[in-house]
Amino acid sequence: MLECALFTTRKFLLKKNEQNFKSVFTFVQLRVRMKLLKDMRSEDNEHCKVN
Secondary structure, X not given: XXXXXXXXXXXXXXXXXXXXXXXXXXXXXXXXXXXXXXXXXXXXXXHHHHO
C-alpha cells in the first residue's frame, strides 16, 4: 500500500517536477530569508541589550 502511494507520488512529482521544483525553491528561499531576518533582528536586540 505504502509502496504504491510512494510510486504514484513519485510519478506525480516527475510529471510536475519543474513546477514543483520552482515552487519549492522559492518557498525555501523565502524560509531562508525569513530566518535570516529573524536572526538579524535577534542580533540587533542582543546588541541593544549589550550597549
